[in-house]
Amino acid sequence: MKFLTTVAIALLLLVLESVAVKRLGLSVSRIDVTVVLVVFLAVRAERLEGGFASFAIGYLLDLMSGRPTGLYVFLAMLVFLLGRLASMLVEARSAGTFLLFVAGADLGHSLLALFFTWTPISPWGIAGQLLLSTLAALMLWPLLRRIDPGTDRPQAGALL
Amino acid sequence: MLSLLKRYRDLLVLGGLLVYPFVTFLTSGHRGRPPHLLDRLVLAVASPLEGALSWAVDGLVVGARRYLYLVGAEEAYRSCLLEKAEARAELNSMRELAAENERLKRLLGYAEHTPAEEIPARIVGVNPAHNFLSVRLNRGEADGVRAGMPVLTAEGVVGHVQRVVGSYADVVLATDPASKLGVLVQRTRARGTATGAGGAKPLLLENVLRSEDVEEGDLVITAGTDGIFPKGLVVGRVTAVQRNAAGMFLHAGVLPSVELWRLEEVLVAPAASPQSVAAEQEARR
Numbered sequence: 001m002k003f004l005t006t007v008a009i010a011l012l013l014l015v016l017e018s019v020a021v022k023r024l025g026l027s028v029s030r031i032d033v034t035v036v037l038v039v040f041l042a043v044r045a046e047r048l049e050g051g052f053a054s055f056a057i058g059y060l061l062d063l064m065s066g067r068p069t070g071l072y073v074f075l076a077m078l079v080f081l082l083g084r085l086a087s088m089l090v091e092a093r094s095a096g097t098f099l100l101f102v103a104g105a106d107l108g109h110s111l112l113a114l115f116f117t118w119t120p121i122s123p124w125g126i127a128g129q130l131l132l133s134t135l136a137a138l139m140l141w142p143l144l145r146r147i148d149p150g151t152d153r154p155q156a157g158a159l160l
Numbered sequence: 161m162l163s164l165l166k167r168y169r170d171l172l173v174l175g176g177l178l179v180y181p182f183v184t185f186l187t188s189g190h191r192g193r194p195p196h197l198l199d200r201l202v203l204a205v206a207s208p209l210e211g212a213l214s215w216a217v218d219g220l221v222v223g224a225r226r227y228l229y230l231v232g233a234e235e236a237y238r239s240c241l242l243e244k245a246e247a248r249a250e251l252n253s254m255r256e257l258a259a260e261n262e263r264l265k266r267l268l269g270y271a272e273h274t275p276a277e278e279i280p281a282r283i284v285g286v287n288p289a290h291n292f293l294s295v296r297l298n299r300g301e302a303d304g305v306r307a308g309m310p311v312l313t314a315e316g317v318v319g320h321v322q323r324v325v326g327s328y329a330d331v332v333l334a335t336d337p338a339s340k341l342g343v344l345v346q347r348t349r350a351r352g353t354a355t356g357a358g359g360a361k362p363l364l365l366e367n368v369l370r371s372e373d374v375e376e377g378d379l380v381i382t383a384g385t386d387g388i389f390p391k392g393l394v395v396g397r398v399t400a401v402q403r404n405a406a407g408m409f410l411h412a413g414v415l416p417s418v419e420l421w422r423l424e425e426v427l428v429a430p431a432a433s434p435q436s437v438a439a440e441q442e443a444r445r
Binding site: 011012014015016017018019021022023025030031033047048051052054055058060061062063064065066067068069070071072073074077078081110113114116117118119122125129 | 214287322
């Protein structure tokens with residue numbers, strides 16, 4: 001259920017973003033909505049369910065990028081696994097820590113995407129993207145809480 | 161062995177989900193893979209949704225603009241009537257000239273060639289990944305759009321079709337780092353390559369010899385040698401020319417003539433024919 005819901009939300013948000021960027025202009029910073037959802041899955045979902053959902057979300061972004069190379073699927077899985085590892089060490093189920101996790105994950109995601117695609121982008125572009133993604137996480141938080149209101153946290157060793 | 165597999169099942173599955181896309185990325189290169197059945201299914205859901213949403217948003221914006229334009233509409237209407245009368249008179253005289261031109265061409269036995277039809281298309285969405293600059297068009301296979309076709313506006317080059325799925329096509333913009341155009345500086349016929357630099361930055365003018373006469377403001381046009389764009393399409397104007405003390409080539413930018421970040425409608429043109437490219441290469445030799 002969580003798998004289908006998060007994937008459907010990802011598809012809807014990507015379509016919304018695609019139309020919004022078209023209206024606002026290409027030079028506008030993108031919002032990494034997929035990172036927000038993957039971080040949410042990392043701190044809240046079951047191991048396999050979260051893994052498959054992250055894979056599907058990365059696949060959607062890869063497909064919507066117009067040039068599916070597998071890069072965004074790999075990055076989504078990497079963010080999921082690292083987020084899961086970090087959430088065992090730090091409690092990330094409150095809104096504040098969730099936002100910090102999103103900001104950190106988004107920075108890592110952007111830098112890795114830059115490294116692999118070798119695309120020059122200004123630090124201001126990355127800063128804008130971080131800010132917008134964190135704002136998006138703040139706005140999505142109530143919706144995500146509805147999907148999983150649980151309080152259980154991944155236990156140490158839950159990654160394996 | 162089986163118990164070991166059972167024990168580490170989740171780890172193996174997650175490892176597979178991580179490694180598989182990475183291997184795909186390393187082996188597929190920057191062009192991406194061709195669309196398969198699942199891609200087509202997902203895009204069959206996402207693209208119409210994108211189109212409908214884009215149509216609704218555009219409708220709202222246009223409606224709001226029209227309402228604002230009503231202020232002073234009567235005055236504009238009267239001025240339009242006057243301009244229409246003048247334009248009609250001009251059109252009549254141009255029709256006369258066209259007919260005369262036609263008669264003279266026939267007289268000289270001029271071989272007329274009809275250029276292939278361009279396909280008008282509307283942009284329905286922009287890809288949400290920052291690293292690749294591409295847009296989605298509302299025209300696809302059924303409309304005759306094929307991968308590799310050039311995409312233009314009246315102002316100049318926009319990019320080329322990267323992928324066509326169903327009734328939609330993805331276009332890589334000229335500013336994308338993966339885009340490379342064979343170009344000419346119109347004034348001096350100096351040849352080079354215009355490469356995308358990402359974001360809203362000007363294109364990079366590469367492979368132009370340092371000794372070539374290139375100045376800021378020179379018009380850059382397509383050379384017709386890249387197998388995609390026909391010769392003579394406007395790309396942009398030269399900016400920031402630098403000639404370093406060492407090195408074979410000069411450094412310059414090309415400011416695109418098309419405002420790529422404000423595109424609404426485009427034309428998909430037929431790709432440059434292999435014969436024309438071969439003829440151009442032969443002429444160069």
